[in-house]
Amino acid sequence: MSHEAVMHAHAAVGHEEHHGHHHHESFISKYIFSQDHKMISKQFLFTGIVWAILGGLMSVLFRLQLGYPNETFPILEDLLGKWAKGGKIQPEFYYALVTMHGTVLVFFVLTAGLSGTFSNLLIPLQCGARDMASPFLNMLSYWFFFAASIVMISSFFVETGAASGGWTSYPPLSAIGDFSEGSKAGMDCWLISMALFIVSSLLGGLNYIATILNMRTKGLSMTKLPLTIWAFFFTAVLGVLSFPVLLSGAILLLFDRHLGTSFYLSDVFVSKTQTALPNEGGSAILYQHLFWFLGHPEVYIILLPAMGMASEIISTNSRKPIFGYMAMVGSLFAICILAFLVWAHHMFVTGLNPFLGAAFVLLTLLIAVPSAIKVFNWLTTLWKGNIRFTPAMLFAIGFVSLFISGGLTGIYLGNSALDYQLHDTYFVVAHFHIVMGVASMFGMFAGIYHWFPKMYGRYLNHTLGYIHFWVTMIGAYMIFWPMHYQGLAGAPRRYYDISNWHFLKGFDGLNQFISTVALIVFATQILFVFNYFFSMFRGRKLKNPNPWGSNTLEWTTPINPGHGNWPGEIPEVHRWAYDYSKDGREFIPQTEPIGAGESGHH
Amino acid sequence: MAQAAIPQEHKWWSGGKSPFNVSYGKLMMWYFLMSDTFTFGAFLISYGTIRFSQEYWPNPNHVFNSFPFAGHEANLPLAFVSLMTFILIISSVTMVLAVHAGHNMDKKGVQKYMLLTILGGLAFLGCQAWEWTHLLTGAHHVLIDGQIQELNTTVSHNPWGPQVMHNGELVGTPGPVAFGGYFFGITGFHGFHVFSGVVINIIMYIMTTRDVFHNRGHYEMIEKAGLYWHFVDLVWVFVFLCFYLI
Numbered sequence: 080m081s082h083e084a085v086m087h088a089h090a091a092v093g094h095e096e097h098h099g100h101h102h103h104e105s106f107i108s109k110y111i112f113s114q115d116h117k118m119i120s121k122q123f124l125f126t127g128i129v130w131a132i133l134g135g136l137m138s139v140l141f142r143l144q145l146g147y148p149n150e151t152f153p154i155l156e157d158l159l160g161k162w163a164k165g166g167k168i169q170p171e172f173y174y175a176l177v178t179m180h181g182t183v184l185v186f187f188v189l190t191a192g193l194s195g196t197f198s199n200l201l202i203p204l205q206c207g208a209r210d211m212a213s214p215f216l217n218m219l220s221y222w223f224f225f226a227a228s229i230v231m232i233s234s235f236f237v238e239t240g241a242a243s244g245g246w247t248s249y250p251p252l253s254a255i256g257d258f259s260e261g262s263k264a265g266m267d268c269w270l271i272s273m274a275l276f277i278v279s280s281l282l283g284g285l286n287y288i289a290t291i292l293n294m295r296t297k298g299l300s301m302t303k304l305p306l307t308i309w310a311f312f313f314t315a316v317l318g319v320l321s322f323p324v325l326l327s328g329a330i331l332l333l334f335d336r337h338l339g340t341s342f343y344l345s346d347v348f349v350s351k352t353q354t355a356l357p358n359e360g361g362s363a364i365l366y367q368h369l370f371w372f373l374g375h376p377e378v379y380i381i382l383l384p385a386m387g388m389a390s391e392i393i394s395t396n397s398r399k400p401i402f403g404y405m406a407m408v409g410s411l412f413a414i415c416i417l418a419f420l421v422w423a424h425h426m427f428v429t430g431l432n433p434f435l436g437a438a439f440v441l442l443t444l445l446i447a448v449p450s451a452i453k454v455f456n457w458l459t460t461l462w463k464g465n466i467r468f469t470p471a472m473l474f475a476i477g478f479v480s481l482f483i484s485g486g487l488t489g490i491y492l493g494n495s496a497l498d499y500q501l502h503d504t505y506f507v508v509a510h511f512h513i514v515m516g517v518a519s520m521f522g523m524f525a526g527i528y529h530w531f532p533k534m535y536g537r538y539l540n541h542t543l544g545y546i547h548f549w550v551t552m553i554g555a556y557m558i559f560w561p562m563h564y565q566g567l568a569g570a571p572r573r574y575y576d577i578s579n580w581h582f583l584k585g586f587d588g589l590n591q592f593i594s595t596v597a598l599i600v601f602a603t604q605i606l607f608v609f610n611y612f613f614s615m616f617r618g619r620k621l622k623n624p625n626p627w628g629s630n631t632l633e634w635t636t637p638i639n640p641g642h643g644n645w646p647g648e649i650p651e652v653h654r655w656a657y658d659y660s661k662d663g664r665e666f667i668p669q670t671e672p673i674g675a676g677e678s679g680h681h
Numbered sequence: 682m683a684q685a686a687i688p689q690e691h692k693w694w695s696g697g698k699s700p701f702n703v704s705y706g707k708l709m710m711w712y713f714l715m716s717d718t719f720t721f722g723a724f725l726i727s728y729g730t731i732r733f734s735q736e737y738w739p740n741p742n743h744v745f746n747s748f749p750f751a752g753h754e755a756n757l758p759l760a761f762v763s764l765m766t767f768i769l770i771i772s773s774v775t776m777v778l779a780v781h782a783g784h785n786m787d788k789k790g791v792q793k794y795m796l797l798t799i800l801g802g803l804a805f806l807g808c809q810a811w812e813w814t815h816l817l818t819g820a821h822h823v824l825i826d827g828q829i830q831e832l833n834t835t836v837s838h839n840p841w842g843p844q845v846m847h848n849g850e851l852v853g854t855p856g857p858v859a860f861g862g863y864f865f866g867i868t869g870f871h872g873f874h875v876f877s878g879v880v881i882n883i884i885m886y887i888m889t890t891r892d893v894f895h896n897r898g899h900y901e902m903i904e905k906a907g908l909y910w911h912f913v914d915l916v917w918v919f920v921f922l923c924f925y926l927i
């Protein structure tokens with residue numbers, strides 16, 4: 080019977096397509112509770128952009144404090160009230176800003192904003208499906224994300240302020256309200272918001288997996304999939320298997336906070352109230368294991384979509400087949416497996432048994448192998464290519480550059496002997512901002528510039544795109560490169576004010592420099608946001624449905640595809656996605672049958 | 682094209698059909714269950730690490746030795762939980778029968794067995810409620826600070842510690858608090874799964890009664906609910922193992 084059900088599912092979608100244009104869609108069903116993957120993707124992107132602006136703004140605020148710890152900015156008091164008393168960001172607020180900045184960018188922008196946008200947009204389009212496997216669950220996925228966003232935002236408005244224990248929310252700090260203002264109601268908001276977020280990512284991930292496995296069009300075998308789809312697939316699998324562990328960790332933390340359990344707590348003395356808590360037998364380290372079992376895969380959840388899109392964009396714009404397609408898939412797979420086996424490299428200094436630590440060092444350094452394979456393949460794809468420097472291409476190349484720079488510092492950190500020195504310093508901050516934060520942002524920008532024409536039938540303005548790229552690229556290195564030196568010198572991360580230490584005095588000027596560049600880079604992002612919304616309505620219109628001369632299926636749809644994507648039959652696929660510059664032709668779309676006299680094909 | 686000559690049936694992965702020959706709904710259910718396995722796995726592994734870091738852990742044969750209506754003196758180690766487990770396993774059997782009836786488009790059969798499955802689930806939840814109440818309210822004499830006091834089993838204390846001599850008598854002392862936390866936490870989380878399973882089954886029952894599946898031509902939804910139900914059952918086996926047997 081299950082076979083019938085499969086057929087049935089397809090028939091249902093086809094049915095919808097035939098009648099879709101007959102009935103009028105209301106504003107609500109089209110723009111708000113939409114079940115069209117393309118609209119849901121735009122919803123994720125909008126929400127992601129809003130979050131990116133807020134998250135970026137937070138970093139500008141705390142960079143003000145770090146760059147100018149002794150100055151006051153009266154305007155801040157007007158804007159923020161008691162959180163910036165006397166024009167100076169208060170310590171509690173500073174910690175809340177840092178925490179929220181991390182949470183928002185890691186989860187809301189680079190997970191939901193990135194996967195949510197591009198998995199939704201591209202999986203059905205590049206797999207040749209009318210929509211996601213379950214459009215309804217897909218819609219729910221967005222609305223759970225929306226709810227998570229609302230809860231997270233509202234935590235800024237509770238009296239004691241937002242969560243402030245760092246994006247990792249380690250107990251006991253996060254478990255006991257008396258420890259800090261941010262450990263009170265703000266922490267509950269954080270936990271509830273994360274729980275909602277996990278539901279959202281689960282619903283999304285299940286859909287992505289089911290769609291990729293079940294709904295590929297005829298002829299599109301797994302080995303003919305564009306690398307974007309492979310990357311989204313592995314991302315979804317990582318999410319489905321690692322987020323539940325964070326959920327468990329968060330539930331236990333909620334219990335410790337409110338039900339008097341002792342999962343993470345033992346022998347705690349609260350100096351503020353001069354009391355010893357009755358909790359005993361728990362382990363704060365346990366939370367770290369649960370957190371990082373998600374936390375490390377999470378960094379790859381953020382990175383893989385960027386890798387996939389960069390592969391696609393680099394190949395398309397070099398007018399060359401991607402180098403080592405199977406090696407690309409294989410290394411994604413290897414990264415996925417290893418991602419689950421290295422979490423304790425975040426815990427070298429927790430008193431982890433050094434022998435166990437050595438095992439984690441080995442596994443961690445092994446990740447360098449698939450990472451290097453990918454880098455090699457990107458570079459060889461670019462090598463002697465007929466490169467078109469579109470803004471998307473620049474961002475994709477920038478992504479590769481950043482991934483190399485940040486990956487190398489990962490190898491430093493992966494050695495526990497070095498990590499004892501470097502842990503919790505600015506070196507780590509530099510490492511993960513370059514390799515994850517900025518690199519994945521670049522992947523996201525590349526994707527937006529590249530697929531904007533598919534989303535809106537218009538181009539983004541290229542001149543603004545070039546300004547955006549160069550300022551961001553140079554700025555990102557100017558911000559994060561010096562942090563390596565600060566970290567090597569021992570500057571601790573997360574501190575409100577490091578100017579108290581004599582040995583860090585020399586960094587005052589550098590900190591001002593970093594803060595200034597951060598402000599400029601932030602302003603440039605606003606320029607991008609302007610470009611985005613301006614081009615949405617006024618951008619140059621698309622005339623050619625395949626503006627970049629790409630092979631993949633999304634460009635075989637009409638310029639503004641309706642619900643159901645293809646007006647007629649879904650096209651059949653005959654070849655892989657990377658037949659560029661072959662047999663004297665610049666590109667050969669996947670839908671074109673293999674010709675009789677064609678040279679060796681994939 | 683040479684490819685067309687190969688019968689389609691052999692090319693599971695070439696697109697245009699499900700490679701596992703399952704609908705996307707079932708595929709999603711399988712992946713969800715994998716995900717949920719990680720949730721429970723995280724709980725149980727946390728429990729394991731904490732438990733083995735303690736010097737002493739209560740003996741389940743002492744903690745779980747009562748039975749409803751058997752009086753306070755009854756010492757029936759693990760009898761009640763065996764009954765609970767039996768009920769849950771039987772409800773899995775009736776679920777299998779419901780799925781089977783669905784294959785045969787036998788609406789009456791689906792209704793009957795779904796009803797039995799729902800009853801089984803409710804009975805299990807009832808048992809769990811009794812067991813929780815019994816632990817939460819049952820006070821025991823323990824020696825605290827040199828004095829005999831009454832202590833029940835909660836998430837923040839437990840009376841099942843090692844026994845010591847006091848005034849010539851063997852008395853208990855407070856045991857590791859982690860016991861209650863994990864016991865109530867994990868059985869509660871499992872109970873929540875059973876509860877949602879019962880709700881799902883009730884919805885399935887109503888949909889069956891309203892001929893939704895009959896008109897659809899297949900009872901696949903019952904199969905999906907069945908997958909979930911068996912999973913919840915399987916998780917219980919592990920919970921049973923970790924809390925009652927070891």
Ligand code: HEM
Binds near residue numbers: 490
């Ligand atoms: C060869 C590759 C890599 C190695 C060996 C590596 C190793 C490490 C190590 C050992 C740490 C812990 C540092 C500490 O806290 O003391 C770390 C932190 C981090 N890494 Fe990597 N890394 C690699 C690549 C990546 C990639 C590709 C990403 C993301 C896409 C990433 C994201 C992060 C993040 C977010 C943190 C900091 C988390 C925090 O403490 O807040 N790393 N890395």
Ligand SMILES: [Cu+2]
Binds near residue numbers: 374375422
């Ligand atoms: Cu890591």
